[in-house]
Amino acid sequence: MSQADAATPAADPFVEVIANALREPPVRIRPLPLPDGDQLWLKRVEDLTHRAWQRKGDMRRLLRREREGYARMAEAGLPVVAMVDGHTDWLVTRDAGANLRHLLRSSDVRSRERTAAFAAAGEALGKVHRAGFTHGRPTMRAICWDGECARFISLARYAERRRRNRHFALDVMIFIHSCLCADRSAHDVLGAALGAYLTHAPEGTWPAVHRMALLLSMVAPAATALRLARPGSRELSALPLALAYVTEHQRQP
Known part of the structure; x- marks a missing residue:
């Protein structure tokens, strides 16, 4: 389901939870409750007006940087949130408190x-x-x-x-x-x-x-x-x- 670069494959029950969330209208950041009481976080690219794009920048590029940052720092054993899955337009991480x-x-x-x-x-x-x-x-x-x-x-x-x-x-x-x-x-x-x-x-x-x-x-x-x-x-x-x-x-x- 993913075209993730530098992301670990999603595992049950994450696949269904993520897939269901992606079918819903985009919200920039939203929690994804899990059956065990824990939760994930889904971040999605916003549909910006031209003015907002000028102020916030290229959201896909920023999301790519974020994926790269998580991957590089995790490889170095540094304290970053765990990345579950990712795509050009979205990113899923574990809850970190x-x-x-x-x-x-x-x-x-x-x-x-x-x-x-x-x-x-x-x-x-x-x-x-x-x-x-x-x-x-x-x-x-x-x-x-x-x-x-x-x-x-x-x-x-x-x-x-x-x-x-x-x-x-x-x-x-x-x-x-x-x-x-x-x-x-x-x-x-x-x-x-x-x-x-x-x-x-x-x-x-x-x-x-x-x-x-x-x-x-x-x-x-x-x-x-x-x-x-x-x-x-x-x-x-x-x-x-x-x-x-x-x-x-x-x-x-």
Whole structure:
């Protein structure tokens, strides 16, 4: 049923579940419940207007990158979600647990579990970078925790050529920004994540993060101006917070 490249063949009961879902009208991302109570996730290419295509990019190309990223990182033994099956227009992965944004903002999550999840996420990102890979956009929504392991999803920005310290640094800045965007007071769990990250990351990454923050500070005035037009933007509001966080931690968190 598949024309997957770099994907493992689907196995019962996955074949029927996936086939049934593909007969339904396309939804970009949807869960696929399994008979045993577990679930898969189906991601499909959207039918975009020209304007949306310009904003989001070529969805098939991004999906191909994501498949390649899962396959390459899995081959290297890195913590990515398990890919079940894939095609030019769709991709199926296993469930990897709750994402960090949910864990950060949910009042039902205990502080100890939240800290453990963020430390595991930092360790996972450090191992990815030490192996010479980058995620491309490791936001709070792109890292999941199942109670034991942190795994990456959403690898549409994966690229083989991004293997230098500046690429690792940009990953780290995106992680910091996303965390403070979700909760501007989340310094404790952010410190736990970055502490674990630096234990496993390549040497020289934190100075590269400082250099990246300096470069990004050059666009901060433009972001401040944009905030006047978009006062409710959490992303724009979090940028100076992320830059200040890095500046305040000259050595290491």
